[in-house]
Amino acid sequence: MNKDIPVISLQRLPVYLNYLKSLPSDAEYVSSGGIAAALGMGEVLVRKDLAYTSAIGRPRVGYDRQELIAAIEEYLCCDGERSAVLVGAGALGRAILSYGGFKNYGIEIKAAFDSDPDKISREIAGKRVYGISDAAKKIKELAAELAVICVPAQFAQSVADLLISCGVKAILNFAPVLISAPENVVVRHIDVAANLAILSSMI
Amino acid sequence: MNKDIPVISLQRLPVYLNYLKSLPSDAEYVSSGGIAAALGMGEVLVRKDLAYTSAIGRPRVGYDRQELIAAIEEYLCCDGERSAVLVGAGALGRAILSYGGFKNYGIEIKAAFDSDPDKISREIAGKRVYGISDAAKKIKELAAELAVICVPAQFAQSVADLLISCGVKAILNFAPVLISAPENVVVRHIDVAANLAILSSMI
Numbered sequence: 001m002n003k004d005i006p007v008i009s010l011q012r013l014p015v016y017l018n019y020l021k022s023l024p025s026d027a028e029y030v031s032s033g034g035i036a037a038a039l040g041m042g043e044v045l046v047r048k049d050l051a052y053t054s055a056i057g058r059p060r061v062g063y064d065r066q067e068l069i070a071a072i073e074e075y076l077c078c079d080g081e082r083s084a085v086l087v088g089a090g091a092l093g094r095a096i097l098s099y100g101g102f103k104n105y106g107i108e109i110k111a112a113f114d115s116d117p118d119k120i121s122r123e124i125a126g127k128r129v130y131g132i133s134d135a136a137k138k139i140k141e142l143a144a145e146l147a148v149i150c151v152p153a154q155f156a157q158s159v160a161d162l163l164i165s166c167g168v169k170a171i172l173n174f175a176p177v178l179i180s181a182p183e184n185v186v187v188r189h190i191d192v193a194a195n196l197a198i199l200s201s202m203i
Numbered sequence: 204m205n206k207d208i209p210v211i212s213l214q215r216l217p218v219y220l221n222y223l224k225s226l227p228s229d230a231e232y233v234s235s236g237g238i239a240a241a242l243g244m245g246e247v248l249v250r251k252d253l254a255y256t257s258a259i260g261r262p263r264v265g266y267d268r269q270e271l272i273a274a275i276e277e278y279l280c281c282d283g284e285r286s287a288v289l290v291g292a293g294a295l296g297r298a299i300l301s302y303g304g305f306k307n308y309g310i311e312i313k314a315a316f317d318s319d320p321d322k323i324s325r326e327i328a329g330k331r332v333y334g335i336s337d338a339a340k341k342i343k344e345l346a347a348e349l350a351v352i353c354v355p356a357q358f359a360q361s362v363a364d365l366l367i368s369c370g371v372k373a374i375l376n377f378a379p380v381l382i383s384a385p386e387n388v389v390v391r392h393i394d395v396a397a398n399l400a401i402l403s404s405m406i
Contacts, residue, residue: 014397076400091298098294101379105400170402176304186405188398194217195391197279197308199373202389
């Protein structure tokens with residue numbers, strides 16, 4: 001539970017993590033100044049962000065790179081292994097089920113749900129697709145608190161309501177529509193088209 | 204070219220747009236207070252963001268909803284139709300090629316590139332997949348300034364370098380690695396696993 005860290009700082013932790021992991025293996029120490037320069041950020045900001053983790057930088061030496069990686073990973077995967085489910089096994093849902101990057105953060109997508117009889121009972125990347133009517137039972141069984149929504153816009157809110165009623169506490173929403181949720185549930189919205197549009201309007 | 208708007212405001216424009224479009228068709232007027240309440244934001248912030256567009260709210264009436272939608276759309280698709288290309292026709296790339304939401308923003312993904320001979324010359328959602336060696340020629344032919352990168356992490360930087368050398372000005376990067384680019388190129392990074400990890404650490 002990292003409620004004390006500003007979301008904007010939290011969002012930068014995976015960026016630091018990716019950068020630190022991308023360094024050559026003989027890079028033993030990294031300084032906040034070096035990280036800041038590489039990522040085009042301010043040094044004070046980097047130091048502030050990293051201060052939320054347990055890593056301790058030493059004057060004139062910097063951070064031990066492996067220690068810093070471990071500290072950020074510990075911060076991001078605070079409770080160790082976490083179970084997630086995915087709703088909507090269409091093209092995007094299948095791509096996300098096949099994506100291996102979640103385990104770096106201690107997250108595993110354990111099951112998928114869909115309403116299409118042709119998809120139910122199939123396996124995608126080793127994950128079973130269940131009918132949406134089985135969601136309540138399976139989510140409780142898996143104690144899944146994380147969910148990814150990849151359904152068409154018009155179904156996103158009702159799917160979110162169902163997930164929340166089953167105990168889901170965090171939703172990553174890929175449907176191009178805003179989802180409303182009670183205060184104790186966190187929602188992040190990734191709108192792929194909107195992201196490209198934002199870029200387009202910046203050039 | 205919207206260089207005067209802060210990126211953080213620009214990012215909220217698609218959120219307003221989705222909300223405005225989700226309202227029932229008989230909702231003729233919307234107030235900044237109404238938008239703010241629906242989206243859990245401050246009213247002053249909403250008014251400031253919308254002031255970057257050409258929409259004009261009237262006291263005690265609010266904004267004409269259709270006018271406001273048109274103004275945001277105009278702002279986001281500032282130059283009309285824009286061509287994009289995609290590199291990496293794997294699971295995620297195919298999902299993005301099949302996604303219809305880009306046209307709402309005046310963007311069309313016109314071609315895809317891959318290095319896998321099995322994928323080259325195939326069509327995905329009506330888009331032809333070309334060999335990566337054809338990228339320079341095709342990108343110039345299409346005058347594509349936008350690109351989506353869906354390749355594995357280790358290839359992302361070299362793909363980005365190639366795209367930039369072909370005239371691409373904006374890159375949406377799905378590879379789980381940071382891409383460096385010259386100052387006149389804008390890059391947005393969507394790390395699906397990191398987004399889920401951030402959520403996970405918030406609950």
